[in-house]
Amino acid sequence: xxxxxxxxxPEAPDDAPQGLLSRALGIRSGPLTGLxxxxxxxxxxxxxxxxxxxxxxxxxxxxxxxxxxxxxxxxRIPAPLGAGIVLLALLGGLGFAVxxxxxxxxxxxxxxxxxxxxxxxxxxxxxxxxxxxxKATEQVEKITxxxxxxxxxxxxxxxxxxxxxxxxxxxxxxxxxxMFILVFFLLASxxxxxxxxxxxLPSEASKRQGAEIARAxxxxxxxxxxxxxxxxxxxxxxxxxxxxxxxxxxxxLWGAFVAIVNYIPYLGAGVxxxxxGLLGFLTFEHLAQALLPIGAFLVLNVTEAYIVSPMVLxxxxxxxxxxxxxxxTFWTWLWGVAGAILAxxxxxxxxxxxxxxxxxxxxxxxxxE
Numbered sequence: 001x002x003x004x005x006x007x008x009x010p011e012a013p014d015d016a017p018q019g020l021l022s023r024a025l026g027i028r029s030g031p032l033t034g035l036x037x038x039x040x041x042x043x044x045x046x047x048x049x050x051x052x053x054x055x056x057x058x059x060x061x062x063x064x065x066x067x068x069x070x071x072x073x074x075x076r077i078p079a080p081l082g083a084g085i086v087l088l089a090l091l092g093g094l095g096f097a098v099x100x101x102x103x104x105x106x107x108x109x110x111x112x113x114x115x116x117x118x119x120x121x122x123x124x125x126x127x128x129x130x131x132x133x134x135k136a137t138e139q140v141e142k143i144t145x146x147x148x149x150x151x152x153x154x155x156x157x158x159x160x161x162x163x164x165x166x167x168x169x170x171x172x173x174x175x176x177x178x179m180f181i182l183v184f185f186l187l188a189s190x191x192x193x194x195x196x197x198x199x200x201l202p203s204e205a206s207k208r209q210g211a212e213i214a215r216a217x218x219x220x221x222x223x224x225x226x227x228x229x230x231x232x233x234x235x236x237x238x239x240x241x242x243x244x245x246x247x248x249x250x251x252x253l254w255g256a257f258v259a260i261v262n263y264i265p266y267l268g269a270g271v272x273x274x275x276x277g278l279l280g281f282l283t284f285e286h287l288a289q290a291l292l293p294i295g296a297f298l299v300l301n302v303t304e305a306y307i308v309s310p311m312v313l314x315x316x317x318x319x320x321x322x323x324x325x326x327x328x329t330f331w332t333w334l335w336g337v338a339g340a341i342l343a344x345x346x347x348x349x350x351x352x353x354x355x356x357x358x359x360x361x362x363x364x365x366x367x368x369e
Contacts, residue, residue: 104250
């Protein structure tokens with residue numbers, strides 16, 4: 001009796017987009033995948049001085065691209081000239097803001113030791129239990145040192161604070177220069193990279209999928225960044241007006257500070273609460289007045305976080321709060337303060353990719369609410 005040979009099933013073409021993505025993203029070997037992830041983490045950490053300006057330039061390009069497109073379509077201004085105009089306006093605004101706020105910020109930093117001593121005097125009653133515990137700890141240390149041999153101390157010479165600050169400032173300036181130059185070229189090139197990406201894809205189906213993903217990244221991330229920027233500017237302006245009404249010195253400085261740190265979810269608001277609590281104790285003598293700055297910011301922050309942002313953003317790129325917290329922790333550990341600011345935009349970009357790539361659809365569902 002002859003066995004019937006099953007008819008071969010037609011295979012999906014190799015150039016199908018899902019086949020390409022399955023081969024590119026499928027896990028072939030657990031150990032190799034683990035090694036790849038470790039290598040990627042190591043690369044992100046070691047190359048942060050190079051990657052940070054590049055990532056910031058990409059996000060800033062998405063934020064400014066609608067303005068350049070408007071100048072090109074409505075005013076017939078070429079993209080390179082429009083990019084130059086937008087960047088000059090941005091740099092001029094940043095320079096003016098730094099010029100206006102540098103002196104107040106320097107004054108507060110210069111007065112920081114005296115201010116902290118003043119806060120310490122006002123909170124002395126709360127420190128008495130801690131001081132008692134410290135004295136007990138010193139006595140225990142003295143007892144444990146009885147009978148011990150002569151110990152030698154080794155002093156390690158470290159660079160001075162001024163030298164470290166100068167090196168850090170030089171590194172930040174170099175990164176900012178690279179970032180703005182890259183932003184100019186990206187804005188001036190228009191959709192050249194998108195056209196090249198579509199051109200190198202092997203099939204019509206993959207070309208359509210690549211164009212769809214690229215347009216989604218450009219459109220949704222650009223709208224998200226623009227909306228969040230306007231919300232943060234409004235929160236900063238409202239905070240500055242509230243602090244001016246309360247009578248806090250340099251209200252514009254505190255409004256600008258709030259507008260910047262509000263890009264950092266959770267942690268930014270926490271820093272503002274601590275800051276306005278200290279400023280209230282430093283500025284006002286009575287307890288009720290000292291609580292006014294932190295109370296005003298509490299009202300503004302709750303209004304922005306639970307009313308304005310959900311109403312304006314809707315469900316656009318809404319992320320799971322647990323995912324936001326984990327992303328914030330990871331990128332802060334990896335890239336510091338800049339990583340904390342970039343955590344949510346990077347996660348949002350990754351979610352868009354997952355939502356539009358079939359093998360990663362489950363990951364995109366996990367990232368969302």
